[in-house]
Amino acid sequence: xxxxxxxxxxxxxxxxxxxxxxxxxxxxxxxxxxxxxxxxxxxxxxxxxxxxxxxxxxxxxxxxxxxxxxxxxxxxxxxxxxxxxxxxxxxxxxxxxxxxxxxxxxxxxxxxxxxxxxxxxxxxxxxxxxxxxx
Amino acid sequence: xxxxxxxxxxxxxxxxxxxxxxxxxxxxxxxxxxxxxxxxxxxxxxxxxxxxxxxxxxxxxxxxxxxxxxxxxxxxxxxxxxxxxxxxxxxxxxxxxxxxxxxxxxxxxxxxxxxxxxxxxxxxxxxxxxxxxxxxxxx
Numbered sequence: 001x002x003x004x005x006x007x008x009x010x011x012x013x014x015x016x017x018x019x020x021x022x023x024x025x026x027x028x029x030x031x032x033x034x035x036x037x038x039x040x041x042x043x044x045x046x047x048x049x050x051x052x053x054x055x056x057x058x059x060x061x062x063x064x065x066x067x068x069x070x071x072x073x074x075x076x077x078x079x080x081x082x083x084x085x086x087x088x089x090x091x092x093x094x095x096x097x098x099x100x101x102x103x104x105x106x107x108x109x110x111x112x113x114x115x116x117x118x119x120x121x122x123x124x125x126x127x128x129x130x131x132x133x134x
Numbered sequence: 135x136x137x138x139x140x141x142x143x144x145x146x147x148x149x150x151x152x153x154x155x156x157x158x159x160x161x162x163x164x165x166x167x168x169x170x171x172x173x174x175x176x177x178x179x180x181x182x183x184x185x186x187x188x189x190x191x192x193x194x195x196x197x198x199x200x201x202x203x204x205x206x207x208x209x210x211x212x213x214x215x216x217x218x219x220x221x222x223x224x225x226x227x228x229x230x231x232x233x234x235x236x237x238x239x240x241x242x243x244x245x246x247x248x249x250x251x252x253x254x255x256x257x258x259x260x261x262x263x264x265x266x267x268x269x270x271x272x273x
Contacts, residue, residue, distance in 0.1 A: 002173065002242035007209035009193050009256050024209060025195065025256035026151045036205075046236070050214035050257055052191035084218075091185045091217035093231035126257035128193035128211040134240070 001038045001134070008033055008113050009128035015059065015121040021113045021129060032110045035069040039133035042103040046096050046130040051082040053090035054123030058083030061117055063129055069109035079115075079129075082122050096128075105133065135272075136175070137168040141251050142266035145181075148192055148259045154251045154267055167202045167245045168271060174198070174241040176270035177210070180233040181255070183263040185217035190260030192216070196267060200250035204242040212236075215260055243271070 008030070010021035024030050042065075049061050060081040066074040077099060084090040105111070115127035141154035141163065157163040181194045193214045199207035212234040220227075243249065253265045 002205060003240040004205055005198075005208040005210045005241070007195060007211055009195070009211070011257065023256070025149045025193075025254035046211050048193050048211045048214035050191040050193050050216045050260075052189045052216050052258060053218050054189050088218050089220040089227070091215075091220075091227045091229050093181065093183060093213065093215040093229040095180070095213045095232050095234035096211045098236065124189070124191060124258065126191050126193050126214065128195060128214070128256065130195075130209065130211045 004036045004039060004133045005130055006033055007130040009126060012115055012117050012125045012127060015117050018114050018116055021115055021127060035105045035107050035109055035111060036133055037107055039105055039107060041105055042101055042131050043134045044101060044132040045077060045099045047079040048096035048128050049080040050126040052123045053084045054087055055121060056084055056087045057120035057122045059117050059119040059122040061115060064114040065111055067110045067112040069105050069111035071104055071106050075103060137171055137271045138268055140268040144262060144264050145253060145255055146262045149256055151252050151254050154253055165248050167243050167247060167249055169245050171245050171271035172243060172273050174239045174243055174269050175272035177236040177239050178233050178268040179212040180231050181213055181263050181265045182231060183215050183229050184261040185229055186261035187259045188219040190217045190258050192255040192257035192260045194255050197252040200248050202243045202247035202249040204244060208241055217260055
């Protein structure tokens with residue numbers, strides 16, 4: 001079996017607020033992210049962060065993986081940080097990050113992906129996560 | 135032996151699935167998986183945006199589907215971008231994304247069937263963008 005790539009994204013609008021990622025762009029209701037048949041583990045996470053830089057502040061970001069699809073329990077991973085000195089004129093474009101992992105999974109069970117802004121509130125951020133199963 | 139295909143398109147609206155079907159001066163390159171190639175082994179994806187929208191923040195992701203992709207559509211995040219409108223008289227910062235390169239992709243494909251390569255940016259409008267993707271086939 002080749003690898004399988006499953007993605008969710010969503011917006012974070014408040015600091016220290018657990019926010020579930022439930023959409024995939026034009027797909028507003030893709031449904032639960034179920035561990036695909038034949039998958040034994042999550043071998044990598046690909047994640048990207050996009051902040052609107054609307055607040056002069058500095059913040060960090062992490063994701064939580066939870067749900068019955070993870071027999072060893074929840075996981076947390078730092079995925080990035082953003083800040084700006086003045087809330088006018090900032091801009092950037094960054095590639096996603098890749099995090100090699102070896103997290104066992106339970107087929108046909110759900111994995112929930114959450115993201116949070118910690119530190120200071122830096123405006124509205126979009127967080128996207130791809131789970132790579134093999 | 136590796137084979138490659140590169141396609142690109144402009145994406146100018148958030149949350150809008152856009153097929154990547156052009157290749158610069160070639161308007162309609164073949165999207166048939168080459169004979170003998172059974173895997174996508176590598177992906178290069180990169181996007182730029184003009185930042186011509188205030189309070190923009192969006193994620194770029196890729197959709198690989200079509201009859202050639204076994205196991206259903208594969209969706210892969212490859213970047214993020216954001217911007218504030220610059221103040222009058224200020225210099226605008228450049229938006230230069232380093233290409234996202236994914237090795238050992240290992241997506242099963244069926245040779246001689248067509249692949250659909252699409253992309254989106256999700257979130258809040260960041261202005262106009264351009265996306266280009268290379269798939270590296272192998273066995």
